[in-house]
Amino acid sequence: MNEIKWGIIGCGDVTEVKSGPAFNKVPHSKLVAVMRRDAAKAEDYAKRHGVPKWYSNASDLINDPEVNAIYIATPPLQHEEYTIAALAAGKPVYVEKPMALNGQAAQNMANAAHQYGVKLVVAHYRRSQPLFLKIKSLLAANTIGEVRFVDLKMLQPKASNIIANSEENWRINPAISGGGLFHDLAPHQLDLMLYYFGEVKQFNGLANKKDPTEPVEDLVTGHILFENGVVFNGLWCFSAPQNEQTDLCEIYGSKGKISFSIFGQFIKVNLNGEEESINFEPLPHVEQPMIEQVVAYFRGESENPCSAEEALKTMKLMDGFTSKNN
Structure with missing residues (x-):
């Protein structure tokens, strides 16, 4: 496979800037077709983007x-069906996060990739961005010493500017999204924890619905003990007051602390009471670094940047935190 000729299934809001234009900006990659159930909207997208x-x-x-390659950017409800159909047709797949509605659906997708012998990548794209690669390098260099624990807080009001816009608010329909805004945002955060700290030894969590007007849990806690001894504590609340809006992850080591925002552009390193700030420019297309790696993988030039097996671990964590595997 020399040139990757992409077809997008689900050319909605996420593909307008975050991902779609990048397929024509990466070497050996070209966007040749798009699909949306509304034919007029599919045609409009294609004409505006030169597809x-x-x-x-x-x-x-x-x-x-x-x-010859498929990018699936629909809501999670359709990920399993379309991924398996594309794999059965012999076409490698790049599928959006969360990988599926739940761990069982994700497992079915991973099984299909093995059954058909076709490549499958999950779009945990933050692990390819410069900011998060910098954090990984700081950890590898033992900048803050031996990591002890991680504290993550994601507190957002109902009208959060972090949460992506869409024509219909499917993210709070569990039948379509899998479980509300936690299932939309937590995959980014939990995948990074797995990327940084490796295999999980044990995990548990709690989920509760604090806003009676919503159909999904808006308060989730999660706890992980990694095989290397690192402890993770996470808190997600999507009915927090506006003035308490927080997006912060802090990694504590024996010598200091690394602080960063999952959806921001900064890293702060605190050693011996002295703090250094490292700032990053926003990326024009946040998925472009990942798409570059996916194209290289599909061309046989590199390893899988995020395999189905890796993404399945994230799905199992989310199921565990929200008691879906109980």
Whole structure:
């Protein structure tokens, strides 16, 4: 596979800036077709982004002979169905996070990749961004000594500017999203913890619905003990007061602390009471570094940047925190 010719299933808001334009900016990559169930919206997207083909049926896009790789950017409800269909057609898949509605659906996708012998990558794209790679290098260099524990707080009001906009608020419909805003945002955070600290020894959590007007839990706590002894404590609340809005992860070591925002642009390193700030410029297309790695993987030039097996671990953590595996 020399040139990766992409077809997008689900050309909605996430593909407008975050991912879609990057497919034509990465070497050996070209966006040739898009699909959306609303044919008029699919055509509009294609014409605005200079994409030559558009479809209103996913099967038609998957079976287009010019398309040799599929990017699935629908809500999580359709991830399992479309991923397995594309893999069965022999076309490698790059699928958005969360990987699926739940761990069982994610396992089915991973099994299909093995069954058909076709490549599958999950879009935990923050692990490819410069800010988070810098944190990984700081940890590898033992900048803050031996890591003791991690404290993560994600406190957001209902009208949060972090949460992506969409025409319909499907993120709070558990039948479509898997479980509310926690399932939309936590995959980024938990994947980074796995990326930094490795295998999990044990985990548990609690979930509760504090806003009676919403159909999903808006308060989640999660606890992880990693095999290397690092302890993680996470708190997510999506009905917090506006003035308490927080997006902060703090990694405590024997010599100091690394603080950063998962959805921001800064790192702070505190050693012996002295703090150094490292700032990063926003990326024009947040998924472009990951897409570069996916293209290299599909071309046989590098390893899988985030395998189904890795992403499945994140899904199992979320299921555990919200008691879906009980």
